[in-house]
Amino acid sequence: xxTSSVDQIIIETLSKEHAxxxxxxxxxxxxxxxxxxxxxxxxxxxxxxxxxxxxxxxxMGTGSTVYELLADGLHxxxxxxxxxxxxxxxxxxxxxxFATIQQQTQFDIVTNHLILFGTCKACQAASELQKDKTxxxx
Amino acid sequence: xxTSSVDQIIIETLSKEHAxxxxxxxxxxxxxxxxxxxxxxxxxxxxxxxxxxxxxxxxMGTGSTVYELLADGLHxxxxxxxxxxxxxxxxxxxxxxFATIQQQTQFDIVTNHLILFGTCKACQAASELQKDKTxxxx
DNA sequence: TATTATATTGCAATTATTTGCAAATGCAAT
DNA sequence: ATTGCATTTGCAAATAATTGCAATATAATA
Ligand SMILES: [Zn+2]
Ligand SMILES: [Zn+2]
Ligand SMILES: [Zn+2]
Ligand SMILES: [Zn+2]
Numbered sequence: 001x002x003t004s005s006v007d008q009i010i011i012e013t014l015s016k017e018h019a020x021x022x023x024x025x026x027x028x029x030x031x032x033x034x035x036x037x038x039x040x041x042x043x044x045x046x047x048x049x050x051x052x053x054x055x056x057x058x059x060m061g062t063g064s065t066v067y068e069l070l071a072d073g074l075h076x077x078x079x080x081x082x083x084x085x086x087x088x089x090x091x092x093x094x095x096x097x098f099a100t101i102q103q104q105t106q107f108d109i110v111t112n113h114l115i116l117f118g119t120c121k122a123c124q125a126a127s128e129l130q131k132d133k134t135x136x137x138x
Numbered sequence: 139x140x141t142s143s144v145d146q147i148i149i150e151t152l153s154k155e156h157a158x159x160x161x162x163x164x165x166x167x168x169x170x171x172x173x174x175x176x177x178x179x180x181x182x183x184x185x186x187x188x189x190x191x192x193x194x195x196x197x198m199g200t201g202s203t204v205y206e207l208l209a210d211g212l213h214x215x216x217x218x219x220x221x222x223x224x225x226x227x228x229x230x231x232x233x234x235x236f237a238t239i240q241q242q243t244q245f246d247i248v249t250n251h252l253i254l255f256g257t258c259k260a261c262q263a264a265s266e267l268q269k270d271k272t273x274x275x276x
Numbered sequence: 277t278a279t280t281a282t283a284t285t286g287c288a289a290t291t292a293t294t295t296g297c298a299a300a301t302g303c304a305a306t
Numbered sequence: 307a308t309t310g311c312a313t314t315t316g317c318a319a320a321t322a323a324t325t326g327c328a329a330t331a332t333a334a335t336a
Pocket of ligand 3: 158206213214215251
């Protein structure tokens with residue numbers, strides 16, 4: 001990889017933002033520094049950074065792919081499909097799971113930003129209430 | 139959901155194919171039975187089936203999203219990023235992992251076709267060889 | 277510095293997926 | 307069969323993401 005490119009600026013941007021950004025958001029953020037940069041260049045730069053393991057790429061169910069800088073200490077997420085709430089979990093338990101799979105299969109897992117979908121506690125409670133309501137309603 | 143629609147035909151197709159199909163492949167498969175069907179209808183039908191938990195939707199790193207019928211007995215995959223090889227794993231270990239996370243977070247995980255990326259055994263061996271070669275080469 | 281090889285970029289075209297909206301269809305109750 | 311309502315569909319347009327290729331920039335080498 002070469003040192004001077006959009007890559008560096010993207011990394012700086014992502015390290016400031018510290019969030020999950022879409023390619024378009026990254027594009028708009030870096031335009032202040034590189035007004036002429038092309039969107040496809042951003043896509044390709046992000047792709048490079050992902051391949052290098054510096055940035056995570058994920059579909060969090062929002063309609064477009066999001067990118068995040070991989071700081072030290074991996075994390076993962078639980079995304080509620082009812083309310084969209086995003087919960088963050090550490091790498092410990094995930095890493096134990098990966099280790100077990102690796103032991104069983106000899107496959108070296110590198111997934112660094114796992115996204116699991118489901119229902120958060122609040123929404124579970126809400127649908128429980130709803131169920132009770134339906135039962136007593138008629 | 140209504141009984142007569144592309145949904146049923148898609149389910150039949152997927153149960154015959156028993157594979158990971160792209161939306162385009164599904165589209166082409168069902169055209170024999172529904173010559174006039176529109177691609178966006180297929181997308182929407184697949185979306186419905188995914189929401190109903192009858193079909194899984196996944197990005198397996200091939201460039202387009204793939205769909206698969208969810209038969210009883212969930213399975214998951216390990217995808218090698220070097221050779222593209224796809225390994226299948228059962229739900230047991232994954233389910234244990236999910237249970238642990240659910241216990242810790244109260245979050246109910248519904249992910250039904252987990253895709254983990256990494257390097258398969260053969261490719262690990264190959265890169266080991268390569269490393270040795272580099273070391274002795276100079 | 278001049279030369280060469282490789283990586284990066286812009287631009288336009290292509291592919292993949294989603295969406296708005298009006299028309300068509302299926303279902304159920306007259 | 308007719309009406310009323312919700313779902314499904316086609317079509318075109320909008321978004322997202324990827325790719326080919328020629329031009330440019332960078333790094334390494336001579
Ligand atoms: Zn994250
Ligand atoms: Zn929720
Ligand atoms: Zn599968
Ligand atoms: Zn492999």
